[in-house]
Amino acid sequence: MRAKYVLTEVFVGLWRNVTMTIAMIITMAVSLTMLGASLMLYLQVGDMKDWYYDKVQVSVFLTSDISDQQRADLKTRLETDPAVQKVFWESKEQAYERFKQQFRDLPDLVKSIGPDSLPESFRVTLKDPNQSTAFKTALEKAAGLDTTATTDDGTAASPSADPSASPSGGTGTTTATTAAGDTKPIAGIKQVVDQKKLLEKIFSIIGSVQSMALIVSVAMGIAALLLVANTIQVAAYSKRREVAVMKLVGASNWFIQAPFVLEAVFAALLGSVLAFLALVAGKVFLMDGSLSDLNQILTPLSWGRVLLMLPIIALIGGLISSITGWVTLRAYIKK
Amino acid sequence: MIRLEHVTKTYPKASRPSLDDVSVSIEKGEFVFFIGPSGSGKSSIIKLLLHEMAPNRGKVVVNNKDVTSIRGWSISKFRRTIGCVFQDFRLLPNRTAYENVAFALEVIGKSKAVARRVVPEVLELVGLGGKEHRYPHELSGGEQQRVAVARAFVNRPLILLADEPTGNLDPDTSIEIMRLLDRINRTGTTVVMVTHDSNIVNQMRRRVIEIEGGRIVRDQARGVYG
Known part of the structure; x- marks a missing residue:
């Protein structure tokens, strides 16, 4: 009621x-x-x-004048690195095919790029994708590339010059030593790109x-x-x-x-x-x-x-x- | 039954209290008039008894309950023991006499069956037999006030408060309403009526409490308006 x-x-x-x-x-x-x-x-x-973060890879672009020996050395180094899960090599031809596929809607752009103009690269999948930034920094240091000069990375200056280097930077340095093995710079690396940065x-x-x-x-x-x-x-x-x-x-x-x-x-x-x-x-x-x-x-x-x-x-x-x-x-x- | 102990009530922004240290005691079954000029504070007493407002100082006791300490849900339960009649009737215009009285039962959770039994009875008591299905605008002022009395009485309250119930009525009709209140009083209900109708007070010869300037100036059994 x-x-x-x-x-x-x-x-x-x-x-x-x-x-x-x-x-x-x-x-x-x-x-x-x-x-x-x-x-x-x-x-x-x-x-x-x-x-996406699970699939983050670090792309290691190689210089065009890299020798077969250098490439093999680099591959071994990357594969033996404890932080690395998998290394995939992409040749110039593969890179070109992928480029054509990606930009098939822009035929003019595809025409302007020859099969030779894209660099070959190693795609490195890490065991812990969160470590990609540290890995990139370490690798660049080992390759003797000036990290401060790369435009897409403002955070990682060389650890020795930066007293406030983050802990992850520290682990990265350790990884670098294991990756590099010795003090001799790794040859043949043109650029290291961390996909995580783009995603961020x-x-x-x-x-x-x-x-x-x-x-x-x-x-x-x-x-x-x-x-x-x-x-x-x-x-x-x-x-x-x-x-x-x-x-x-x-x-x-x-x-x-x-x-x-x-x-x-x-x-x-x-x-x-x-x-x-x-x-x-x-x-x-x-x-x-x-x-x-x-x-x-x-x-x-x-x-x-x-x-x-x-x-x-x-x-x-x-x-x-x-x-x-x-x-x-x-x-x-x-x- | 009703006791005010040293009650002082000052409205916000008022310069002087409308009730100033008032103490009064009313027994069960009494019929009491509160009289006095406008603004003397007599209507404040009704509001205090209904817990519509609280005193600044002092105690208000109704049915052995300290009214000032009643909170929340209990206020509505407390009000069910008090019937109330006003100068302006306060009927719902879109409901018939029957529905107005039944509404009082409905909103406190009584069933329709109870209403069907009780409402005709109480309407008969107030002399409205046969006019149950009229709307307020189809009734005279006196008849409307009878509906209001029926609504106040339908829950068989222990106390009936009447705030100038004859204020809008002509003398003859007023007397009829007073007879009705007298009948209700004879059933054992305590009646407290605020008025400045001297004729009525003089005819009824009941207890008269006169208030002036917030103070009791006279309390007389079987008194007159004076």
Whole structure:
């Protein structure tokens, strides 16, 4: 009986302020969509980081005048290094084939590059991909390359010159000694490239997109919160006679507040369902649709993850609106 | 039944207290008038008894309970033991007489079956038999006040507070309402009525407590308006 009373009150209340209700639902939906999207982005980027960082390689580009003996020596050195898991040699021809494949959409660029202009390289997979920076530094030092001169690496100056060298730099030096074996510089290395550095740049861009999405969703969330507070006050004002009588005859605060709070929660749940549908649409039309080419770069977004968003945003939306509603009403009813 | 002990109430920003060290004791089953000019502090007493506000100093005891110490959930339970009638009736305009009275039962969790049994009874008691399904705007002022009395009495409260219940009514209707309150009083309910209607006070010849400037200046059994 009481449940029926409360439910009737909820729907009558929602219908009475139908424009406000719609505004509340839309704001909720938009802010929860943003929240869900940025949450998924966050999880997705985490996955991508794991996936990519696990595959980080150090490319050792060789000079064009390297002799077969030097190449063999270098290969042995790299393979015997305790930090190295695998060494893969890419010839000039292989490099050219890969280049053609990568830039097949840009035939002019491919034409301008001859099969001879790309350097051969060793692709070194490390046992611990996190050590790639240290490995690169050590190798460069062993090869007698001036690390400070390489543009893509500002962090690693030569350890002896830099008293604040990081601990990882220290382990790197140890690795270098084992890699080099003796003090004679390794010949034939032109450049050492640490893929992790490139990835870090990409991920820092993604990270700022992430924080922007999060900031927008928080701002929208605050707007939704204020709208809930306002809507509930309007609803409470339109029912002030009932509220006064209820207080007079000793209705509990719970009984007075429940219909208003449930109104807000109902709107929030409806908003979160809309937000969920928007996320589903986003997956179908964006991730699986127009952006599906990016699936080679992005790890694919699973349905499980999209489904996971429904309880999360429903919970967040419901909690925010019920707490806001409760607090607003407490202040309002006390008057 | 009701005891005020050295109660002082000063509203924020007011220069002088609206109740100044007031002590009074009302026994079970009494019928008491609080009289005095506007702003003398008599309505503050009703608000204190209902726990709508707390005194700055002193103690308010109702039904052997220290009202000032009641918190939260208990306030609503406490209010169920007190019926209340006001000058402006405070009925819900979109509900019939029956529904207005039943609403009081509904919001404290009584079932519809209880309402079906009790509400017609109490409406009969206040003399509204046959008018259960009229809306407030279809009833006269006196009849509306009867609905309000029925609503206040339907929970069989121990105390009935009436804040100028005849303030909006003509003298004849006022007397009818007073007869009704008298009948309720005879069932054992303590009635506390705030008024400045001298005719009524003089006719009823009940205990009269006169307040002026926040202080009790007269407390007389079987008193007159004076």
